[in-house]
Amino acid sequence: MPYFKRLVGKKCYLSPMNPEDAPKYVGWFSDLEVAVNLKTQMNINLLSEREFLEKNLKDGNPIFAIIDLATDKLIGNCGLHDIGWVGRHAEFGILIGEKEYWNKGYGEEATRLILDFGFNIINLHNIFLKVMEFNKRAVRAYEKAGFKQIGRWRKAFQIAGKRYDFILMDILADEYESGYVKNFIKE
Numbered sequence: 688m689p690y691f692k693r694l695v696g697k698k699c700y701l702s703p704m705n706p707e708d709a710p711k712y713v714g715w716f717s718d719l720e721v722a723v724n725l726k727t728q729m730n731i732n733l734l735s736e737r738e739f740l741e742k743n744l745k746d747g748n749p750i751f752a753i754i755d756l757a758t759d760k761l762i763g764n765c766g767l768h769d770i771g772w773v774g775r776h777a778e779f780g781i782l783i784g785e786k787e788y789w790n791k792g793y794g795e796e797a798t799r800l801i802l803d804f805g806f807n808i809i810n811l812h813n814i815f816l817k818v819m820e821f822n823k824r825a826v827r828a829y830e831k832a833g834f835k836q837i838g839r840w841r842k843a844f845q846i847a848g849k850r851y852d853f854i855l856m857d858i859l860a861d862e863y864e865s866g867y868v869k870n871f872i873k874e
């Protein structure tokens with residue numbers, strides 16, 4: 688499957704997504720150890736996932752496949768959603784579905800790359816996210832990439848009979864130090 692080096696880090700790169708990868712995504716969404724951390728718990732299937740991918744690609748939405756740089760293996764995806772073009776804000780989401788890649792810095796690096804895209808290519812001012820309070824790995828990865836905790840959306844998620852808060856986090860353009868895009872500007 689061809690992938691394209693849109694934004695490149697030391698461990699991974701971000702590539703346009705490919706609808707042919709729909710089975711991979713359905714596999715990850717079906718794995719509760721992965722999916723318990725995601726807001727979408729409704730039934731996921733090949734048809735809906737392929738349609739989702741095709742629609743997002745046709746609409747040109749900034750969602751990317753995360754590819755391991757050393758092996759060109761698809762390990763996850765990340766993207767900017769609900770972009771407010773007037774206020775210049777967006778919501779960030781990420782999923783690394785290949786669990787053997789967890790805790791190795793891929794999440795932090797993919798997050799930094801998409802922040803670079805958001806702030807330095809499409810000129811956003813604020814990038815926001817929400818994460819379940821029990822997802823400590825994600826909170827740590829986001830903090831390493833520069834996000835700050837700004838509050839809580841109280842008891843807004845329920846699973847296995849218990850309610851949980853979302854931790855709300857954001858980062859501003861002037862709090863982010865570009866690592867990749869600025870390398871291409873020769874003044």
Ligand SMILES: CC(C)(COP(=O)(O)OP(=O)(O)OC[C@H]1O[C@@H](n2cnc3c(N)ncnc32)[C@H](O)[C@@H]1OP(=O)(O)O)[C@@H](O)C(=O)NCCC(=O)NCCS
Pocket residue numbers: 721722724725763781782783784788789790791792793794795796817818819822823824825827828
């Ligand atoms: C969340 C996710 C993107 C993070 O990516 P990652 O590559 O695993 O993250 P990183 O390796 O960059 O950072 C993880 C950090 O959390 C730490 N960590 C792991 N488990 C932890 C825990 N239970 N408590 C506190 N810290 C923890 C790791 O040690 C690491 O910190 P360190 O580098 O200081 O040692 C990825 O694990 C994932 O996609 N998980 C499943 C789906 C998901 O949760 N998506 C996010 C929904 S908001």
